[in-house]
Amino acid sequence: MTSTCSTIQQQFSAYLDGEVNDRQHAVIDAHLADCAACRQEFEALRRIDAVLLVDDVPALRPQVEQLFAERLAARAATRSQWSPFFTGNTRLAWYGALAAVILFGIVCLLRFPGTHEPRSVSINQTVSARRGHPSISLTGGGIVASKPVNTSHPADHPMRVRIHHKKMNYLDRHPGAARHPATTPAPMMTDFTDDMTTTITEAPVMTLAAPPSSPGTPPAEPLMMANASPDPEDAAVAMLAETN
């Protein structure tokens, strides 16, 4: 068998299946006319197809068709039960509504992460009850401004600080008490609770040491405390301010 015969014989199956173009068809026809060996091979393959077609397949059993019909009816019944909710465009509408709810929830979480609280100092204070020598240990953070500044009013100086204090029993009872601990003996601090997460609700204006200013900038005006009075508690607050 020549290489030409090998090449031609590889096309026999496609030739039998009608999957060769006109040019290839003509070439194969011409070769078959001249090559007895290829003609014999071609005939053998052609008979294979004829033999294959002898195969008779049994008919589908009626029980199979019956089972299929029953299963189909069961699926149809299941579908009709849920069809008002899950058919065609209604399903798309449900998906769209669900997506809108989820998106709304995400937007709410981003927009409103939590309740607004005044930016106040949370100061844990421990007050020593040693007679005459109140002391305060500070564990909280710094003092920050908690409201917008309105410089037109002297009470709204930029350096005004609002310290929220939950209990000011002593100050309430002694509003005119002295504020300098050196000149005023300190009474017993018995009114403070032990757990001093305090929030000062009244806002006395405090005198704070001005922060170091950068070159070229005017120094900040010191705060002036209104209603200054020598008082041990005031002294504690003043110490707090100086520390920060």
Add this chain to the structure above:
Amino acid sequence: MSDEQLMERIVAGNIEALGILFERHKQSLFAFLCRFMHDQTLAEDVLAETFFRLYDRRRTYRQECKFTTWLYTIAHHLAIDQLKSARRQEQLMEQMLHDTPTTMDDQGQIALERAEFSHLVRSAVHGLPVEQRAVIILRVYHDLSYREIADIIGANEETVRVRAHRARQTLKQTLGAVIEEDPCGR
């Protein structure tokens, strides 16, 4: 109503249209599965499963695709899944060896009843490798083009061409003696 129009109804949720398609294609698809799987019971199971799988995946059906191509693709995949059982293949091999007449090699000529002849042919087809078997069945028995066969089995046309050629070569060796003496005189 065409198959594609019925598929549009099925996609829209009309499950009754599936019954119409089943009636149209049941025998043809069953014949393919019988020859491919060489087991009537398995072929019946896969036949029903093919249509319900078609219904479950109705939304993946593309309108430009021929319905029979899609149907046979699903059936082909399901049949291969069923045949992957190694024990099943061993049983079929034993059955094929049992079916082959021992006198063929000695005499080269045998006279068989038509039913036995048919059974022998089917056994020979089933003895082909899976990838060649699907090609020769779809081509010879269902008259599908190489393009359609390629879409069903997930290959290209050249691969289908090669597999068809190799399948016929294998069958020529398996059924060679039978071809020499065909009881039908072909």
